[in-house]
Amino acid sequence: MQTFAHMLHPDRLLPADPETRRVARGIYERTRSLPIISPHGHCSPALFADDGPIGDPAAEIVTRDHYLLRMLYSQGVPMEALGVPPRDGGAAETDGRAIWRTFAQHYHRFRATPSKYWLDHTLAEVFGIDEPLRAETADVVYDQMTARLAEPTFRPRALFDRFGIELLATTDGSVDSLDAHARIRASGWPGRVVPTFRPDDVVNPDRPGFREKLDRLGALTGEDTSSWHGYLAALRARRAAFIEAGATASDHGHPSAVTADLPDTDAAKLYARVRGGDFDPADAELFRGQMLVEMAAMSMDDGLVLQLHAGSWREHNPTVHARFGPDKGADIPTTIDFVGGLKPLLDRFGNETRLTVIVYTLDESTFSRELAPLAGHYPALRLGPPWWFLDSPEAIRRFRQLVTETAGFANTVGFNDDARSLLSIPARHDMVRRLDAGFLAGLVAEHRLDAHEAAEVAEDLAHHLARRAFRVA
Numbered sequence: 001m002q003t004f005a006h007m008l009h010p011d012r013l014l015p016a017d018p019e020t021r022r023v024a025r026g027i028y029e030r031t032r033s034l035p036i037i038s039p040h041g042h043c044s045p046a047l048f049a050d051d052g053p054i055g056d057p058a059a060e061i062v063t064r065d066h067y068l069l070r071m072l073y074s075q076g077v078p079m080e081a082l083g084v085p086p087r088d089g090g091a092a093e094t095d096g097r098a099i100w101r102t103f104a105q106h107y108h109r110f111r112a113t114p115s116k117y118w119l120d121h122t123l124a125e126v127f128g129i130d131e132p133l134r135a136e137t138a139d140v141v142y143d144q145m146t147a148r149l150a151e152p153t154f155r156p157r158a159l160f161d162r163f164g165i166e167l168l169a170t171t172d173g174s175v176d177s178l179d180a181h182a183r184i185r186a187s188g189w190p191g192r193v194v195p196t197f198r199p200d201d202v203v204n205p206d207r208p209g210f211r212e213k214l215d216r217l218g219a220l221t222g223e224d225t226s227s228w229h230g231y232l233a234a235l236r237a238r239r240a241a242f243i244e245a246g247a248t249a250s251d252h253g254h255p256s257a258v259t260a261d262l263p264d265t266d267a268a269k270l271y272a273r274v275r276g277g278d279f280d281p282a283d284a285e286l287f288r289g290q291m292l293v294e295m296a297a298m299s300m301d302d303g304l305v306l307q308l309h310a311g312s313w314r315e316h317n318p319t320v321h322a323r324f325g326p327d328k329g330a331d332i333p334t335t336i337d338f339v340g341g342l343k344p345l346l347d348r349f350g351n352e353t354r355l356t357v358i359v360y361t362l363d364e365s366t367f368s369r370e371l372a373p374l375a376g377h378y379p380a381l382r383l384g385p386p387w388w389f390l391d392s393p394e395a396i397r398r399f400r401q402l403v404t405e406t407a408g409f410a411n412t413v414g415f416n417d418d419a420r421s422l423l424s425i426p427a428r429h430d431m432v433r434r435l436d437a438g439f440l441a442g443l444v445a446e447h448r449l450d451a452h453e454a455a456e457v458a459e460d461l462a463h464h465l466a467r468r469a470f471r472v473a
């Protein structure tokens with residue numbers, strides 16, 4: 001019988017050519033144990049504040065993972081069978097074992113996808129399970145996972161230490177109380193879990209509840225958010241609170257890369273329109289663009305690194321959205337114009353060396369045509385790692401090939417795992433370290449880098465670049 005020991009080959013993802021593989025192994029050995037910097041992801045800070053058991057493995061690994069939901073849904077598996085409750089109160093599976101069985105039955109659908117690659121790694125390396133997951137082994141694997149998750153060594157803080165995480169940034173809404181972060185710090189636990197300021201809820205007029213969030217923003221800060229300047233002051237106050245809680249970055253999820261730098265009076269009028277609910281889609285787009293430039297201006301003062309995640313058409317499937325809500329795997333990438341979109345932002349701040357703007361795309365056609373040339377010129381701009389649909393072996397290889405000649409390595413910022421589950425973090429960082437070792441080994445084999453240079457770059461990519469870009473002190 002095939003075992004995981006075989007499935008997790010020690011040379012997995014390394015180049016197939018024996019000579020290049022030998023070089024790649026040496027490079028990978030240099031980085032495999034380096035600490036993990038996780039500057040962008042979606043683990044809940046409450047996980048580390050409470051440090052309670054992670055709980056049911058099916059809920060943790062299947063139900064919350066939109067990568068898994070989308071693929072299974074595409075193959076006709078109902079969301080309800082995966083534990084996703086319909087909004088109308090209809091029935092959904094609540095038994096973790098049953099959800100896990102359904103998942104295991106369909107696990108072969110994930111062959112050659114990063115989801116399977118990550119989960120095989122997690123099962124074998126994190127849980128120590130040596131049975132490959134399939135319908136027949138669903139119960140055995142489920143029982144072993146459940147037993148491990150009940151052990152103290154599988155508590156979040158213990159895992160954080162075991163995984164060698166040096167810093168983990170969560171993603172937090174602008175009106176979040178940051179209470180969990182305060183509890184982490186008050187607990188005396190030395191693990192570094194910091195918030196990231198994600199103000200989409202008060203910057204995107206198309207978000208449901210936008211007006212109420214603005215009111216809450218005002219109440220939370222004591223500023224008058226009915227006025228443009230009061231609104232900006234409130235945002236500045238929240239940024240200060242996030243920095244106080246350890247944040248080094250803001251993050252902005254926008255449908256496009258449009259930015260705008262309107263005169264103050266025009267911006268104030270635009271704010272009055274979007275706040276009053278009297279706006280069209282073009283106003284919403286312009287307002288989001290204006291707010292990116294306002295955020296960059298604030299970053300010039302307070303030092304937060306500005307991340308832009310652009311180009312996701314959220315909730316492309318209205319039926320799934322109406323029935324199950326957001327983040328169920330129905331978001332689809334769109335084409336995006338960075339060269340034109342970022343122009344107003346770059347005209348004003350592109351030449352600043354004390355500002356860092358990190359741009360992420362789901363449109364890989366922009367890597368070589370737009371983003372590498374932009375990041376390879378403007379001092380304020382850095383190119384974020386492959387994101388979401390692109391944080392996979394083939395796309396990460398393409399990323400290095402497409403951007404390195406124009407942007408170099410120094411205009412990139414290491415890796416983001418973007419993980420929903422703490423359990424999957426090591427698999428993702430290990431994957432990219434192997435891929436980078438393979439890419440660098442290719443350059444060594446072609447005598448374009450010497451072995452010493454390749455090792456140095458590998459350590460930069462695995463650790464130092466992220467530390468520097470995200471201003472980890």
Ligand SMILES: [Zn+2]
Nearest residue numbers: 040041042418
């Ligand atoms: Zn994310």
